[in-house]
Amino acid sequence: MLQNASTRIVVVDDEPDVLSMVSDYLGRGGCHVSRCANGAELDRAIDMVAPDLVVLDVNLPGEDGISIARRLRATKQVPIVMLTALADTIDRVVGLEVGADDYVTKPFDLRELAARVHAVLRRAQAAGGCPAVPQRPQSARERRQLNVACFGEAFLDFDARRLIDRNGADLPITATEFEMLSTFAQHPNKVLTRDRLLGDSSEHGSGCCDRAIDIRVTRIRKRIEVNPTRPQVIRTVRSVGYVYVPPA
Structure with a gap:
């Protein structure tokens, strides 16, 4: 069991086979998974329901994954796990620079991807019902x-x-x-x-x-x-x- 049914993940990849394989696997792990083929579909999915995590391919048509990650990080705190090609070290470095939480290189083992998603979700899980932080801690x-x-x-x-x-x-x-x-x-x-x-x-x-x-x-x-x-x-x-x- 990866997380629970209330955990929402959006998977973004323009390869139908990869998109289906990843989404089905994470879904069987207990998450609610939405599928997107590009940045525009991701934007519509996020507008409907805020996800707990985004699995984002770097090599996308139109707006690439690096640009999408940079745009997401500028306005949202949603964790991002990026999918990169094995040889594209520069993509992994730039992805980290724009704020991705982790990356997985293609081709990957689905169990490895699930483990990384689980680790990022665990790190990102915030305590609920916390008292508000004062505007200006004084001492x-x-x-x-x-x-x-x-x-x-x-x-x-x-x-x-x-x-x-x-x-x-x-x-x-x-x-x-x-x-x-x-x-x-x-x-x-x-x-x-x-x-x-x-x-x-x-x-x-x-x-x-x-x-x-x-x-x-x-x-x-x-x-x-x-x-x-x-x-x-x-x-x-x-x-x-x-x-x-x-x-x-």
Whole structure:
């Protein structure tokens, strides 16, 4: 059982055989699955019912998957698992840069895809009925009571799974980025290797893993650092990994 019948997934692929195979498999796992052949059909599906996750092929006619992912990430927090060709490393890197949570290379094993979808859904699952976060946390004591960690110019709200700025406005964050910041918060002032930061992510293989971590750290720094080119909150430890330095 992948999730439950209330979990809604949209699969976007212009190859009918792949679309049918993936949709049927995820549907048998217990999810409600919608099928789309292109970005326009995806937009109509999302307008009808907000999905819990999108499985998105990169190579689509018209608007490609990278452009669709970038557009989705600009307005929505829906997790994205991208499907890429085996040789297209650049697609995987760019997909991560625009905010995809994970990727699967074609040809793929359906069990592997289901495992990755399950992992992303699990990471993205937010706690329901959480109290609202005050617009302006005022003190360290208040932040501790709210289960919030300070990351430079932003705060990570663990209960609501949100990244907020000092005015209380939401900052964009993927499920994978949230898990990475959570790992940093749990290990302040400790050097964490890229393998440790990868954690239970379903990414594997040496070709893209280190690059994937570096891309996400760079993206996070743009939201939390005063000067992302001279990071003080998440610092690089050359040849090893990164360290989170909380405020004094």
